[in-house]
Amino acid sequence: MKTRCMAAVALALFATAGCVSQEEYDNALKKIKELEGQVSDLTGMRKLDQERIDGLTAENETMAAKLEEMGVKLSDLSGSLSATKEDLEAKKKLIEEMKKKEELAQKRLATLKSMLEKFKALIEGGKLKVKIKGGKMMLELPSAILFESGKADLSDMGKATLSEVAAVLVDIPDREFQVAGHTDNVPIKSTKFPSNWELSTARAVEVVKFLQSMGVQPTSLSAAGYAEYQPSAPNDSEDGKAQNRRIEITLMPNLDELPDLSSLESELGQ
Secondary structure, three states: HHHHHHHHHHHHHHHHHHHHHHHHHHHHHHHHHHHHHHHHHHHHHHHHHHHHHHHHHHHHHHHHHHHHHHHHHHHHHHHHHHHHHHHHHHHHHHHHHHHHHHHHHHHHHHHHHHHHHHHHHHOOOOOEEEEEEOOEEEEEHHHHEEEEOOOOOOOOOHHHHHHHHHHHHHOOOOEEEEEEEEOOOOOOOOOOOOHHHHHHHHHHHHHHHHHOOOOOHHHHHEEOOOOOOOOOOOOOHHHHHHHOEEEEEEEEEOOOOOOHHHHHHHHHHO
16 A cells, blocks of 8 residues: 555656656556555465464464373373283282182092092992082081990991091091081980080090091091081981981181082082
């Protein structure tokens, strides 16, 4: 606009002076129009450059924001990867512990299966039952084979049976055996045994002492009497009462063992 005004003033002066020919006037006018075009082009380019600058500035700000966001995300990812690594290490340790326990359990299972095979003759002869209860192997011997009614002295058949049992137990190292006496619910009253508590306990102690005499380590043995309070069958029949009069020898598991004997339990048909 300023250039156009100056050109107009110049033309007016030339015209007033009367010293400008028509050709010179036309040429000057042409130059002014060219100059106006150049100025217009320069203005357009300046606007375009400004738009580009503004665009680049906005793009730069967007990129900076994205980079900042990515930095935060990368930081979060790094923390997540660190936590994952720690979790994997913990799981690896747990798997190793489980593997160790499984190996111990398999070893124990193999031992019990071997025992089961050695007791096969006694089982088939009706002198011994093998049960799995609470994850523990239990040997059950009927009192009728071991003792006379109301007494705690081992019979000859009882000693012979326990001799075979002891021969197996003595070969099992680092294992504790609990001997438990059980009776039916028929009360007993005598000078020696005022109740079934004394009778069941005395019978368990007698079995422990005999097993010790046959070579089983006394430090691996314990005795308990339960009287009639842990029946294995109802006491409403003679057969049920006979089942309840029994001696149980329980193989106590070690603390580092997994008491998973489900496969052996299946073999016993329980």
